[in-house]
Amino acid sequence: MSGRFEGRRVVITAAGAGIGAATARRFTAEGASVAVSDRNLRRAEAVFEEIDGAATGGFVSQVDVSRPDEVEGLIRGAAERWGRVDVLVNNAGMARPGALHEMSVERWHETIDVTLSGTFYGIKWAVPQMRDQGGGVIVNTASVCGLGGDYNMSAYNAAKAGVVNLTRAAALENAAHGIRVNCVCPGTIDTRLAELLAKGREEAFLAPYRRAHPVGRVGRPEEIAAVIVFLASDDASFVTGAAVAADGGLTAHCGLPDIVDAVRGAG
Numbered sequence: 001m002s003g004r005f006e007g008r009r010v011v012i013t014a015a016g017a018g019i020g021a022a023t024a025r026r027f028t029a030e031g032a033s034v035a036v037s038d039r040n041l042r043r044a045e046a047v048f049e050e051i052d053g054a055a056t057g058g059f060v061s062q063v064d065v066s067r068p069d070e071v072e073g074l075i076r077g078a079a080e081r082w083g084r085v086d087v088l089v090n091n092a093g094m095a096r097p098g099a100l101h102e103m104s105v106e107r108w109h110e111t112i113d114v115t116l117s118g119t120f121y122g123i124k125w126a127v128p129q130m131r132d133q134g135g136g137v138i139v140n141t142a143s144v145c146g147l148g149g150d151y152n153m154s155a156y157n158a159a160k161a162g163v164v165n166l167t168r169a170a171a172l173e174n175a176a177h178g179i180r181v182n183c184v185c186p187g188t189i190d191t192r193l194a195e196l197l198a199k200g201r202e203e204a205f206l207a208p209y210r211r212a213h214p215v216g217r218v219g220r221p222e223e224i225a226a227v228i229v230f231l232a233s234d235d236a237s238f239v240t241g242a243a244v245a246a247d248g249g250l251t252a253h254c255g256l257p258d259i260v261d262a263v264r265g266a267g
Contacts, residue, residue, distance in 0.1 A: 004233050006031035009057075009082040011074065013065050013122065014092035016043025018191030019141060019228075022221035023089055025051055026229045032087070033057035035078050039064045039092075057082075065092040065118030066110075075125040084133045087232045090122040091141040093160070100154040108155050115159035116166070123170050127179065135178025137232045140167050141224075142183040144247045160185075164243045171241030180240040182231045187247030188218040214249035 010027045014020040016038030024034050028051040036053060038044035041062035047053075048060040059081065063070045078085050094114040096107045119140050130136030145153060146160030164183055171181040188209040210217050227246045230236055245251050 003031035008032045008086040009078065009084055010087040010089065011035040011037065011078050011085055012089040012091055013037050013063060013118065016040050016047055019186070019189060019221045019224045020091040021047045022225035023091065023228050026222070026225040028053065028056060030229065033082065035059050035061060035074070037061040037063040037074055065121060066113035068121045071118065071121035072125045075122070075129060079129045085126060085129050086136055088122055088126040088136070088138045089141070089228060089232070090119040090138065092118045093141060093143070095153065095156045097152050099152050103155060111155035112159050115156065116162040119163050119166060123166070123181070127170070127174060130179045131177045138170065138179065138181045139228050139231045140181070140183040142167065142185045142243060144185050144187050144245060144251055147185055147243070147245065147251055167243065168241045175240055180236070182236070182239060182242045182244065184224060184227045184231065185243050185245045185247065186219060186224045187213055187250040189221055189224060190218050191221055212250060213247065214253060217248065219246065219248060
């Protein structure tokens with residue numbers, strides 16, 4: 001693995017599992033010092049120990065991104081410890097399924113607070129630091145659910161769509177300051193979130209999602225981590241304001257069945 005991030009300082013939210021943990025592993029493998037933050041301190045510490053974060057100058061932190069003071073403390077703490085923050089990965093998100101008209105106000109706000117507001121807080125406090133130091137990169141984890149609608153996922157759809165357009169706005173505001181802002185839009189990924197949604201019925205739950213992705217499977221956290229790390233790297237120096245779909249072809253089709261199979265079936 002190359003050392004593209006040798007000497008770089010990276011902050012990742014929701015890094016205790018899934019895409020966040022895979023991203024922490026990838027950045028560390030490429031030479032970065034990583035701040036592993038998560039609402040669940042036990043999970044964050046496990047990832048930090050796995051990547052031997054202390055040996056590379058990283059640190060671990062318990063952060064609930066729905067609390068602006070905790071996000072501010074994470075960014076300011078990283079800047080004080082390292083003197084700079086080169087990359088921020090706003091990865092935290094939350095899905096609470098339910099029909100829109102039946103959803104409680106509390107559940108709506110819980111999803112928005114973590115998924116959209118948490119991303120805003122990260123950008124808000126990272127940007128001044130990055131402007132002062134002469135540049136930086138922010139990568140937000142959005143979703144294909146922010147590019148289209150889903151059944152019974154209205155709060156998540158709204159939050160992730162907000163992340164996509166927040167990314168664009170932040171990119172425009174900060175391009176002249178040497179700060180690039182992009183987001184990745186994963187399809188269905190085999191993460192703890194999928195496991196929680198399945199509630200012990202993983203195979204039955206994931207089967208239709210495998211069929212929905214033209215590649216015939218759901219994604220792996222490491223595949224999304226690779227996109228995040230690319231967007232954060234100098235290899236993507238001309239990329240900002242982008243919403244990159246990493247979805248196994250999901251958003252490439254209109255949802256209709258394979259016309260060849262349909263014709264054969266009709267014959």
